[in-house]
Amino acid sequence: xxxxxxxxxxxxxxxxxxxxxxxxxxxxxxxxxxxxxxxxxxxxxxxxxxxxxxxxxxxxxxxxxxxxxxxxxxxxxxxxxxxxxxxxxxxxxxxxxxxxxxxxxxxxxxxxxxxxxxxxxxxxxxxxxxxxxxxxxxxxxxxxxxxxxxxxxxxxxxxxxxx
Numbered sequence: 001x002x003x004x005x006x007x008x009x010x011x012x013x014x015x016x017x018x019x020x021x022x023x024x025x026x027x028x029x030x031x032x033x034x035x036x037x038x039x040x041x042x043x044x045x046x047x048x049x050x051x052x053x054x055x056x057x058x059x060x061x062x063x064x065x066x067x068x069x070x071x072x073x074x075x076x077x078x079x080x081x082x083x084x085x086x087x088x089x090x091x092x093x094x095x096x097x098x099x100x101x102x103x104x105x106x107x108x109x110x111x112x113x114x115x116x117x118x119x120x121x122x123x124x125x126x127x128x129x130x131x132x133x134x135x136x137x138x139x140x141x142x143x144x145x146x147x148x149x150x151x152x153x154x155x156x157x158x159x160x161x162x163x
Contacts, residue, residue, distance in 0.1 A: 002022040003018075006134070007025035008025065008026070008059045008060055008061070010135060011056050011057060011133050014132060017133060020124055023122070023125045023134075023136060025136075026060050029105045029118045029121055029141070030063065030141075031121070032047045032058055033139075034105075034121055042104045045104070063103070063104065066104060070102070070103055071099070071101050071116065074099055076092055078095040079094070098110065115151075119141050119142060121140065121142070124138050
């Protein structure tokens with residue numbers, strides 16, 4: 001069984017989480033235990049701050065929101081630097097192209113085709129006595145180039161090439 005958004009339900013399901021299910025956070029390259037805080041200090045800061053403020057660990061919508069606003073800030077910073085003034089919308093859009101910015105889950109790059117790309121993860125669900133709810137176990141990370149078609153390549157055609 002595969003549940004592509006099970007990660008979002010772990011904290012609410014508590015011990016009712018089915019074990020051994022293939023699970024992933026929808027379209028996100030990590031979650032509150034991946035990457036480790038040692039690998040990315042932004043992850044530690046985000047997880048601890050989120051938990052302190054909301055009383056629960058961040059899930060994929062939280063990370064996606066962080067990713068979006070961090071990208072927007074990076075694009076505005078770049079556009080302001082290039083224009084020497086507050087940029088127009090078109091200048092921000094242009095600044096986004098081929099821009100890479102950091103997030104708690106690692107780098108995100110906005111390709112020239114306006115598709116943001118980043119790694120993805122998958123794992124098996126397992127109830128954690130430490131947390132009192134399910135977590136991802138045996139996590140595998142897949143680089144963006146393994147899960148996204150290249151710029152200009154039709155997704156359906158790209159899928160046919162996978163082995």
